[in-house]
Amino acid sequence: MVDSAGKAAHRSSAVAEAWSVPMLFPPHRQRPKVVVKADLLPAVSVLSTAGLLGIPLGWLWSLLAPAQRVRVVTADGQLAPLELESWHRFDDLAIYGFLALATGLLIGIVAWLMRERRGPVVFLAAAGGATxxxxxxxxxxxxxxxxxYAVDAAPALGAVVAQAPRLESGWVLVIAPLMTSLVYALLTAWNGREDLGRRLG
Structure with a gap:
């Protein structure tokens, strides 16, 4: 009699635990706060270091960008591009765009690898450094x-000279920061942790 009563009490307590309110409504967890002050100095380092990548970016573009061959058509030095040479105006922009994409990709990945500093402060610094x-x-x-492609003397009439590559659109300035932002956002979404894994650093 006592054993059956004990079993019934144990069964009822198990059912009560299974349907208890805390199981249906778990306690509220405090979300990690955004760290600003501690990340300011690393953010300045990210901004300045990423900005220095503009030196190899410009140097590589100067090596890869094709010059446009033009002909001197008037005595006062007016120039006219040869056939199909005007396409190099697009080539110059495209080459710089691809190099800027690679630069933004590199900045975004390296900034994300700073595990202990992940967050909006370093993200903004990385995007600013890419810009x-x-x-x-x-x-x-x-x-x-x-x-x-400097010209030492005035070319003669009818001469063919190489005109230095040019970037004729300011939109190339947004390619690198957009790529950095996209990479950092994708890595943040892939991580899925509330603190982005900062405590694991």
Whole structure:
């Protein structure tokens, strides 16, 4: 009699535990707060280091971008491109765009690998550094190609000369930061942790 009563009590307690309120409504967990002050100095380092990538970006573009061959058509030095040479205007933009994509990809991955500093502060610094690198690359790249294709004397009428590559659109400045933002956002979504794994660093 006592055993059957004990079994019934144990069974009823098990049912009560299974249907208890805490199981249906788990306690609220406190979300990790965004760290700002501790990430400021690393963010400045990310911004400056990423911006320095504009130097190799501009140098590589000056090596790969094709010059446009033009002919001197007037005595005052007016130039006209040869047949099909005007296509190189697009080639110059495309080459710089692909190099900027690679730069943004590199910045986004390296910034994400800083596990202990993951968050919006370093993300904004990485995007800003990619923008700085893109701008610095256009300035230094133009300087490199202008010195490479410098003309010492005025060309004669009818002469064919190589015109330095040019970047004729400012939209190339947004390619690197957009790529950095996309890579960082995809890695954040893939991680899935509330603190992005900072505590595991």
């Amino acid at each position: 700085l690198a893109a701008w610095l690359g256009t300035q230094l790249g133009s300087a490199f190609v202008n010195s490479k």
